[in-house]
Amino acid sequence: xxxxxxxxxxxxxxxxxxxxxxxxxxxxxxxxxxxxxxxxxxxxxxxxxxxxxxxxxxxxxxxxxxxxxxxxxxxxxxxxxxxxxxxxxxxxxxxxxxxxxxxxxxxxxxxxxxxxxxxxxxxxxxxxxxxxxxxxxxxxxxxxxxxxxxxxxxxxxxxxxxxxxxxxxxxxxxxxxxxxxxxxxxxxxxxxxxxxxxxxxxxxxxxxxxxxxxxxxxxxxxxxxxxxxxxxxxxxxxxxxxxxxxxxxxxxxxxxxxxxxxxxxxxxxxxxxxxxxxxxxxxxxxxxxxxxxxxxxxxxxxxxxxxxxxxxxxxxxxxxxxxxxxxxxxxxxxxxxxxxxxxxxxxxxxxxxxxxxxxxxxxxxxxxxxxxxxxxxxxxxxxxxxxxxxxxxxxxxxxxxxxxxxxxxxxxxxxxxxxxxxxxxxxxxxxxxxxxxxxxxxxxxxxxxxxxxxxxxxxxxxxxxxxxxxxxxxxxxxxxxxxxxxxxxxxxxxxxxxxxxxxxxxxxxxxxxxxxxxxxxxxxxxxxxxxxxxxxxxxxxxxxxxxxxxxxxxxxxxxxxxxxxxxxxxxxxxxxxxxxxxxxxxxxxxxxxxxx
Amino acid sequence: xxxxxxxxxxxxxxxxxxxxxxxxxxxxxxxxxxxxxxxxxxxxxxxxxxxxxxxxxxxxxxxxxxxxxxxxxxxxxxxxxxxxxxxxxxxxxxxxxxxxxxxxxxxxxxxxxxxxxxxxxxxxxxxxxxxxxxxxxxxxxxxxxxxxxxxxxxxxxxxxxxxxxxxxxxxxxxxxxxxxxxxxxxxxxxxxxxxxxxxxxxxxxxxxxxxxxxxxxxxxxxxxxxxxxxxxxxxxxxxxxxxxxxxxxxxxxxxxxxxxxxxxxxxxxxxxxxxxxxxxxxxxxxxxxxxxxxxxxxxxxxxxxxxxxxxxxxxxxxxxxxxxxx
Numbered sequence: 001x002x003x004x005x006x007x008x009x010x011x012x013x014x015x016x017x018x019x020x021x022x023x024x025x026x027x028x029x030x031x032x033x034x035x036x037x038x039x040x041x042x043x044x045x046x047x048x049x050x051x052x053x054x055x056x057x058x059x060x061x062x063x064x065x066x067x068x069x070x071x072x073x074x075x076x077x078x079x080x081x082x083x084x085x086x087x088x089x090x091x092x093x094x095x096x097x098x099x100x101x102x103x104x105x106x107x108x109x110x111x112x113x114x115x116x117x118x119x120x121x122x123x124x125x126x127x128x129x130x131x132x133x134x135x136x137x138x139x140x141x142x143x144x145x146x147x148x149x150x151x152x153x154x155x156x157x158x159x160x161x162x163x164x165x166x167x168x169x170x171x172x173x174x175x176x177x178x179x180x181x182x183x184x185x186x187x188x189x190x191x192x193x194x195x196x197x198x199x200x201x202x203x204x205x206x207x208x209x210x211x212x213x214x215x216x217x218x219x220x221x222x223x224x225x226x227x228x229x230x231x232x233x234x235x236x237x238x239x240x241x242x243x244x245x246x247x248x249x250x251x252x253x254x255x256x257x258x259x260x261x262x263x264x265x266x267x268x269x270x271x272x273x274x275x276x277x278x279x280x281x282x283x284x285x286x287x288x289x290x291x292x293x294x295x296x297x298x299x300x301x302x303x304x305x306x307x308x309x310x311x312x313x314x315x316x317x318x319x320x321x322x323x324x325x326x327x328x329x330x331x332x333x334x335x336x337x338x339x340x341x342x343x344x345x346x347x348x349x350x351x352x353x354x355x356x357x358x359x360x361x362x363x364x365x366x367x368x369x370x371x372x373x374x375x376x377x378x379x380x381x382x383x384x385x386x387x388x389x390x391x392x393x394x395x396x397x398x399x400x401x402x403x404x405x406x407x408x409x410x411x412x413x414x415x416x417x418x419x420x421x422x423x424x425x426x427x428x429x430x431x432x433x434x435x436x437x438x439x440x441x442x443x444x445x446x447x448x449x450x451x452x453x454x455x456x457x458x459x460x461x462x463x464x465x466x467x468x469x470x471x472x473x474x475x476x477x478x479x480x481x482x483x484x485x486x487x488x489x490x491x492x493x494x495x496x497x498x499x500x501x502x503x504x505x506x507x508x509x510x511x512x513x514x515x516x517x518x519x520x521x522x523x524x525x526x527x528x529x530x531x532x533x534x535x536x537x538x539x540x541x542x543x544x545x546x547x548x549x550x551x552x553x554x555x556x557x558x559x560x561x562x563x564x565x566x567x568x569x570x571x572x573x574x575x576x577x578x579x580x581x582x583x584x585x586x587x588x589x590x591x592x593x594x595x596x
Numbered sequence: 597x598x599x600x601x602x603x604x605x606x607x608x609x610x611x612x613x614x615x616x617x618x619x620x621x622x623x624x625x626x627x628x629x630x631x632x633x634x635x636x637x638x639x640x641x642x643x644x645x646x647x648x649x650x651x652x653x654x655x656x657x658x659x660x661x662x663x664x665x666x667x668x669x670x671x672x673x674x675x676x677x678x679x680x681x682x683x684x685x686x687x688x689x690x691x692x693x694x695x696x697x698x699x700x701x702x703x704x705x706x707x708x709x710x711x712x713x714x715x716x717x718x719x720x721x722x723x724x725x726x727x728x729x730x731x732x733x734x735x736x737x738x739x740x741x742x743x744x745x746x747x748x749x750x751x752x753x754x755x756x757x758x759x760x761x762x763x764x765x766x767x768x769x770x771x772x773x774x775x776x777x778x779x780x781x782x783x784x785x786x787x788x789x790x791x792x793x794x795x796x797x798x799x800x801x802x803x804x805x806x807x808x809x810x811x812x813x814x815x816x817x818x819x820x821x822x823x824x825x826x827x828x829x830x831x832x833x834x835x836x837x838x839x840x841x842x843x844x845x846x847x848x849x850x851x852x853x854x855x856x857x858x859x860x861x862x863x864x865x866x867x868x869x870x871x872x873x874x875x876x877x878x879x880x881x882x883x884x885x886x887x888x889x890x891x892x893x894x895x896x897x898x899x900x901x902x903x904x905x906x907x908x909x910x911x912x913x914x915x916x917x918x919x920x921x922x
Contacts, residue, residue, distance in 0.1 A: 084691065094636050171675050173634050173647050190642035246678030249692065265693045472885065476629075495637070505638055517638060 052118025053401040053497050055227070055540050060113060061123030064279040064286075068578045068592050071288050075595030077576065078317035079294040080303050084266045089249040090163070090236030091172040096493075096585040099233040100320045103285070104271060104292065104590055105254040106236035109141050109160065109215075110227050112584050113284050119497065119583060121228060122283050125155060125237060125255070129227045135538055136224035139217040148276040149239050150254040157209035162240045165204045169197035171246050175234035176495060182219040182226070183207065198240075224538040228496035257287030269294040288578070288594035301325045307571035308338055315575035316595055321587045323570050326387040332571065333386075342571050343579065344386070347586025349566040350397045351389065351491040354478070354520040357559055360436065360486050364429035366558035367409065369436065369487065372422035372460035373561045376415035377452040382445060382564075389564025391415055395551045397565045399583055400494055400502045402544020408555050411562070422460035435463040439478060439485035442468035446489075479515040489563070490519050497584065498540070499547020504531050507554050520559040527553050604909060608902040615898045616891070620661045623887045624653075630689050630887060634676060650675035664891075685895070686888035690880070695892035698877060703896070705775045705873035706862045712789055713796035713858060718851065721801040722844075725808020730835060732813055741809065744802035752861065756795045756868040763791060773869040792869050796861075800854065804847060811843035818842065844915045852908040856901045 085098045090106050093099055103111075111124035121129050126141040147155035166172065167180050168191065181187050183206045184194035195204055208216040219226065229235065242253040250263055257279070258271040271292040279287065298306075304325040306314045324332050324342070332338050353373075355366050375391045382388040393407040410418060426432050438453060440446045447468075454464045467485060469477050478488045494502035505511065508531055509523025527550060534546035554560075568586055572579045575596050582589035631647040632639065648654040651674065652663055663672065664686065671682035677692055685695040728740040763769045773791045776784040815821065816839055824834045863875035874893055881889035 086692070170646055170650060171677075173643050173650070173676070174636055177636055177638065177640065177643070190640065192642065192646065246674075246676070265691050265698075515639065515641075 053399075053544075054118065054120050055129050056113060056120035056122040058123070058128035060120055061126070061128050061283050063282040065113075065282060065284050065591075066115075068286060068288075068594065071286065071578055071592070071594040073288045073290070073594070075289050076291040076293055076316065077289040077590070077593055077595060078313050078573075079292060079320060079590070080298050080306065080314075080317050081294070081296055081319045081322050082299055082303075084296045085269065087174060087249055088252045088260075088263075089172070090175070090233055090238060090252065091167045091169075092174040092249055093233040093236070094175050096587060097321050100582065100585050100587055100590065101269070101294070102233045102236060102252075103256070104258045104287075105252060105256040105260065105274070106233060107147075107155075107255040107282075108231055108233065108236045110231040111284055112231060114580070114582065114584075114589075121231060124231075124282070124284065125160065130230075132224070132226075132538070134222070135536060136222040136226060137219050139219070139226050141215045141217075141230075143213045143215070144281045145213075146278045146281050147255070148278065149242070150259045150274045150276055151242075152276045153239070153241070154212070155237060155239075155255055156212045157215045158212070159237055159239050160215045161204070161207045161209050162198060162243075163236065163238045164207055165195075165198040166238060166243060167197075167234075168192055168195050168204070169199060169245070176229075176232050178223075178229050178495070179217075179226075179235060182221065182223060183217065185220060187220050199245075222536055223500075224536065224543065225496065225498045225500055225540070228498055231496060257282070257285050258292060266296055268296070285591050286578070286594070288592075292590070298322065299325075301328075304328050304332075304571065307341070307573060308332070308335070310341075310574050315573040318572035318576055318579050318588055318590070318593065319570060320590070321570075323568060324386075326383045329384075329386050329569065332569075338571060341574055341579075342569065343581040343588060344567065344569050345581035345583055345586075346390070346397065346399055347493070347566045347568050348397060348399045348497065348584065349491060349493040349586060350392055350395075351489065351563040351566065352392065352395075352560040353487050353563060354490050354560055355558060356483070356486050356488075356519075356521055357523075357557070358481070358521040359484075360434075362429045362431065362434075363558060364425045365431065365434050368422040368425035368429070368460060369457065369462070370409040370411075370558050370561045371425060372417045372419055372456050372462070373409075373411070374415075374417040374452050374456035375411045375561075375563070377456070378449050378563065379415075381448050381452060386567055386569040389566040392562035392565045393555075394562060395507070395554050395560065396499060396502045396547065397494070399497055399565075400544075400547075401498045401540060402546075402548045404548040404551070406552060406555070408552075409558075409561075417456045417460075419456070419460040426461050433461050433463055435465060436486040437465045437467055437484065439467045439469050439483075439488040441471045441474050441489065443471055476515075478519055481512060481514055481521065487561075488519070490560075492517070493586075498543065499550065500535055500543075503547055503550055503554070504535070507531070507550075507559065522554065522557060522559040524553070524557060527557075601906070601910070604906045608899075608906060611902055612895065612899055616665070616895050617661060619891055619894050620664060621657060623891055624657060624660065626885070626887075630885070633689060647676065685892040688881075688886055688889045690884040690886040690889065695888050698889065699874065699892055699896050702873050702877055704777065705871055706859065706866070706875060707900075708775070708778065708785065708789055709792055709796075709862055709865060709871065709873060710855065710858045712793045713800070714851070714855065716793050716797040717800045717804060717854075720797055721804025722808050722847070724801070725805040726812055726835075726840065728805065728809040729812030729816070732809075737809070740805055744805040746802075747798050748802035750799055752795055752799060752864050753868050755798055756792075756865075759791060759795055760869075773871060775871055775873070792865055792871070795868075796858065796865060800858070803850070803854075807847055807850065808843060811846060812839060815839040815842045841916050845912060848908050848911055848915070852905045855904045855908075859897055859901060 085101055086095060087093050087098050088102060090102060093102055107124050109124060109126045110121055110129050113120045113122045123129055125143055125147060127144050130139050130141045132139050143157060149155055164179060180191045183204060184191045186194065206218040237255050239253050251260055254274045257274055257277040259274040261270040261272050263269045273290055300322040303319050303322040332342065355369060360366050379388055379391055391411055393411050396403045438450065440450050450466050454466055457464050477483060478485060492506055505517040507518060507522050507527060509528050512518045512521050512523060530550045530553065534543055534550060537543035537546055568581060570588055572588065577594045577596055578592035580589050580592055631644050631651060631653060634647045635643050652660060667680065667684035669682055672680045672684045674680060674687055677687040680687060680694050683696050688695055688698060724740045728737040731737050764772050770790050771788050774788050776788050778785040821834055821839055824838060862873055863879055866873045866875035874897065877889065878893045881893060
């Protein structure tokens, strides 16, 4: 998924255009943290419940969702945030912020149930998480009884099939493309050349609907975690009878507990109950409030101020995305009343510094860079643990199934960097004073970070050439396979919490291309093979172990210097209960909220 | 008169055409690919090509410009966004709403700000200027002249919050600035915009005071004034019936130029008072590299300035009969 966070989101193509806030992630480019942050005194982030990601059973998939203790129905919940939702047509939703609101009116075949035991993949429209008998090439889902659209018409297998078919239409370009590429005969060729969508009357014959309740997907290769893929909002249901094509993006038709009453671009979105949603079919949504009123245009400074004041309608307000303004983190931490209304957690987003393995070919030089890296200073300059994230030591984040903690370069023990150990590694490489070109986003914060990096590497014997890049074209510059830089920042989030999206796009050597996600240009045959193998393991837990092993292989190659597992720290009003942090989207969740 | 107007309007259209062509070229020639923003996280080259096609950006720049121009009169159909009815200035890349609609939505705010401020500035500036000229050399002239220098050296973002603090927060004399549509509640429209008007006029009035004063003093030394006085006309009559007309022409000319400054300055005024007008739209468009919105705001702003200047030209005729429009 794509991050809405201004510092992070930048990774994606959207931010490749820099400040183009199209997907709602304005102020692009790395490093938007405040200046003069007092990071050292922050309390550590509580990151429990990130470990257990499991695949649930049919029993887990039945509704209604277990009651939230003390919760009662009724009332209006307010949501205040910076940006309007850039897309609401499920096919065009990638951004986590859009996905968070879509959960109130869009349902997918599968979804995530979050409780104290962790995160469980469960059936949402489907009775369970789907079944496959051939290792993940053919997937069968059965729809629940009693599923209805907002007009009372039943949600059928044909609707689900149609929802996938329309993703091939020429105007749906912003969403995920996994299923589209897997449902045509040849995954290697552009999928639109093989099917053009349903609007000219043609169907996609790789999706079978033997009856009203059964959908069978015939993929062109085995994808054992396809049931995670279809949990993405991008694969949400859209009814043929109400598909308004481009206009659907502003006014989608509801399959969930709420429907859109009005949507004024950049100003507000109002939701009211969908009378045809039946909670007996839904294992994850409670729909306690009668209405949601959402307002946009508020910076995090303003929302922090309003949450702290906790007056009037703001008592019943939450925010999907806006974090505590970095300059007020300390104030909030020292305010016990506000802390009771705060949420912390790890988001699925990780940041790191790519080492261009095409230019820095000696693995010992790369290891020396990692060893000398001033992780602690870099973290503090960008807002500390709550403003930026926890110091990372792996490719996969703790939010990914199978994550194993390890620290090959002593970043937790000597977070300030170890120049002596780095010198030893450089001596082994035979180039005690290599020159490295560090390319960075020219922003005030990144200027400071660059100085810290330069100092630390210089101490270890490197000669550092710092090369400032224009934040708006940063990704275009580093995206070139033959770029002239050795180290550059980047970020990534898994589209679903397994290694296949956390690792493969970034480190599969066969996917190196201009603008592709493999920014470190790592191409190691053993890693490529291991990726292929991990992709065929049907048991989720076993696959997780395989991906963790690949993580270790990549870190052993020192292809990246991990920077942060991104954290979220936000507030909400005192008049709300059930406001929870959603580790899948990395922001606040609306699904359990109730008005006190 | 009609032929004068016709010529001016035609001239204005040519100017707008040139402005639009130059702006279009400048904006769309930037080394940036807006298509990237419509492409999913793992952006395939073929998807990128499709989006460029959907946005009409795969064609030569002059063809794109022609489509843009034609769209204003005939409307357009975008694969990416759907239909864009005439007058179509394209779709905003950032909010995916028609640019024209967004501007129409916000234009009343900026227009109210500009016109209201103009009225205050002109009436106040000319009045104090004339007063200073009438009493040239006396204390009242000194006060008017020197206070105008102080006003001219102040900035919106300084005076604005300061006055807001005293007049709105402390004394509660006027409401916090916001926009209430004139058509709904004219009185609220007036009171809610009073503060921005006053602030703008504090800064701009100074020029008009000084100019009016010097123009009046100059006019009073003209032959026709002496002639009128010689024929026995009272000083007051000469001053208020004849001399001021001559003084107004250069003032109106300057005002025509200042209108552009006022419209352009709306960016700062709107930010200072959190008003959601064209200025705010322009700032966001720049931040987002929202090319269609930038172009739309530029063109509509230019059109407004050109039109208001034609209006100023027409005013000449009414004030000074010597100006022939034939």
